[in-house]
Amino acid sequence: MVYRIGGQVPIPGIDRIALQEFFAGADRTLFSMYDMFVGGAFTRATVFALGIMPYISASIILQLLTVVWPYLERLSKEGELGRRKITQYTRYATILLCVVQASAIAIFLERQTGIAGGLNLVYEPGWVFRFMTVLTLTTGTAFIMWLGEQITERGIGQGISIIITAGIVAAAPAGVQRLFADLMAGRVGLPQVAVLILLTVVAIMGTVFITLSVRRIPVQYAKRVVGRKVFGGQTTHIPLRVNIAGMIPIIFAVTLMQFPGIVFGFLRGLMPDSSWINGVQVWFGPTRPLYYIVYSSLIIGFTYFYTAVQINPVDMADNLRKHGGFIPGVRPGKRTAEYINNILTRITLPGAVFLAAIAVIPMIFQQWLKIGTMIQGASLLIVVGVALDTMNQIESYLTTRHYDGFLREGRMRGRRG
Numbered sequence: 368m369v370y371r372i373g374g375q376v377p378i379p380g381i382d383r384i385a386l387q388e389f390f391a392g393a394d395r396t397l398f399s400m401y402d403m404f405v406g407g408a409f410t411r412a413t414v415f416a417l418g419i420m421p422y423i424s425a426s427i428i429l430q431l432l433t434v435v436w437p438y439l440e441r442l443s444k445e446g447e448l449g450r451r452k453i454t455q456y457t458r459y460a461t462i463l464l465c466v467v468q469a470s471a472i473a474i475f476l477e478r479q480t481g482i483a484g485g486l487n488l489v490y491e492p493g494w495v496f497r498f499m500t501v502l503t504l505t506t507g508t509a510f511i512m513w514l515g516e517q518i519t520e521r522g523i524g525q526g527i528s529i530i531i532t533a534g535i536v537a538a539a540p541a542g543v544q545r546l547f548a549d550l551m552a553g554r555v556g557l558p559q560v561a562v563l564i565l566l567t568v569v570a571i572m573g574t575v576f577i578t579l580s581v582r583r584i585p586v587q588y589a590k591r592v593v594g595r596k597v598f599g600g601q602t603t604h605i606p607l608r609v610n611i612a613g614m615i616p617i618i619f620a621v622t623l624m625q626f627p628g629i630v631f632g633f634l635r636g637l638m639p640d641s642s643w644i645n646g647v648q649v650w651f652g653p654t655r656p657l658y659y660i661v662y663s664s665l666i667i668g669f670t671y672f673y674t675a676v677q678i679n680p681v682d683m684a685d686n687l688r689k690h691g692g693f694i695p696g697v698r699p700g701k702r703t704a705e706y707i708n709n710i711l712t713r714i715t716l717p718g719a720v721f722l723a724a725i726a727v728i729p730m731i732f733q734q735w736l737k738i739g740t741m742i743q744g745a746s747l748l749i750v751v752g753v754a755l756d757t758m759n760q761i762e763s764y765l766t767t768r769h770y771d772g773f774l775r776e777g778r779m780r781g782r783r784g
Contacts (some may be wrong), residue, residue, distance in 0.1 A: 370514065370530055371537060374408040378503055380496045381412050381476065385486035389479055405534050407541075412476070414507040417468055419448045419530055419768060422512050425460035429453055434676055461512060462505060468649035473497040479594035523764070524757040532753045535746045561634065566732055567747075570725060574751040577721045580609040582714045588692045607711060610718040611677055613752065617726050617745045624662055659731065663723035670719035672714075681706040722748075 377383060390410045404416030433439040433453075442449035477492040489496055511530060518526030546563075549555045583604040684703040693699050697706045725748055 370511065370533055372417070373507065373510070374405070374411070374413050374537075375536070376414045378414060378416070379499055380490050382488055382490060385479075385482045385488050386410075386412055388486065389482050389488060394760040407538055408534070414503050415511060416472065417504050417508045418534065419508065420651050421464040421468060421508050421513050421516060421529055422457070422461045422515075422527065424464055424616070425457050427618070428460060448677060455573055458512065462509065463767070465505040465508045466501055469501040470497065472504065473500035475690050476500070521531070528749070528753045528756070532667060532750050535750055562732070566729070567569065569704070570747055571751060573721065574725065574748055575755065577610050577718060578608075578752055578755055582607045582609065582710060584710065585695060586692050587695055588690065601676050605683070605707075607678075607707075607714060608718075609714050610721065611715070612670045612673040613721070614745065614749055615673050616719070616722055617748070618667045619669040619673075620665035620726070621745070623665055624658070642648060659727050663727050666723040666726060667719040670722055671715055674711065674715050678711060680711065683707055 369540065405415060405420065408415045408418060429439065439453065439456075442452050445452075473496065475487045477496065479488040512527075515526030515530050517525065518529055522528075546555070546560065550557070550560060583606055585602065585604050587602045681704045684700060684707065687693060687703060688699045694703055694706060697703050709712050726745055729747075
């Protein structure tokens with residue numbers, strides 16, 4: 368509730384009427400994905416306009432640097448103390464990104480003039496407005512970051528993910544209202560709405576299936592005799608999720624796909640009469656096959672990349688050998704690492720293809736059905752994933768207190784592969 372209230376408080380010095388007119392007539396494809404994550408706060412220019420995205424970007428940057436920077440790699444292996452240090456660095460990086468992004472937003476708002484017959488977005492442009500905007504947006508993101516950490520420590524679920532989900536879900540009623548208005552006005556028909564509902568149900572089912580799909584590698588531990596006690600001798604498994612990367616590849620791909628539009632817009636401003644720029648921009652538009660192909664390829668590539676960053680088969684093989692574990696039929700050491708890497712490569716492919724499909728197919732159907740309101744695959748993936756994680760945590764709390772679980776049928780189980 369606090370997050371939603373903050374998403375309605377505007378930045379000082381903004382003309383709300385001019386802001387509504389600007390985003391009503393502007394091409395929102397550049398802002399739609401970002402605005403989805405912040406629950407519409409960006410297009411309303413509120414104090415939470417940046418949302419939690421700078422924190423997510425900083426977390427991704429720190430995770431990537433952990434692979435190439437030995438200092439961060441050592442911190443990641445030092446347990447709780449190292450994790451707290453990396454979290455502190457993530458906060459500093461978040462503030463730095465907020466300052467840069469807020470400055471760009473302030474300059475962008477100042478340059479929007481002559482809207483709806485002469486209105487300006489900013490009443491009094493200048494350094495005072497820029498400083499106030501940077502201070503307001505940075506403070507808003509810092510407050511959301513603190514709020515998410517409080518939810519994680521004192522509540523149920525992962526706080527940052529729940530805040531993002533709250534912003535996505537908050538936009539759903541407005542989308543349903545627009546769809547109903549289009550239906551009443553005759554702009555869309557009942558068959559189109561039926562296909563939309565069917566597509567949404569199928570997408571939810573596919574998201575649940577892929578999210579819970581797990582490939583289990585059997586592991587056996589040798590028996591050890593220490594004094595009069597026998598340790599080990601048990602059989603367990605290593606769970607490898609099909610969708611290890613989660614939402615990260617889509618975020619990376621969306622970020623890169625925004626650059627051509629920005630570059631083409633900048634070049635068109637310098638050379639307004641250039642026909643080749645307009646032609647290239649049309650061919651690379653969000654409704655063209657080339658856009659879908661490049662977008663899907665980036666998602667698949669980033670899925671493999673981020674999976675490789677998250678899981679190191681060599682480290683897994685070394686840990687198994689140190690603790691006396693081995694995979695039946697596979698020699699310890701290098702052969703174990705190769706075996707895990709081969710399985711990881713095979714199961715990552717369906718996860719990567721699914722991410723590309725869940726991101727591209729709704730866009731294709733939106734264009735085919737001529738429906739302006741369409742749930743995005745990325746938002747669906749986040750909402751379903753966060754809901755499943757939260758239900759798992761609730762079940763864990765219930766079962767530790769001797770309850771049967773959250774579901775009637777018992778605990779949720781992953782799909783075995």
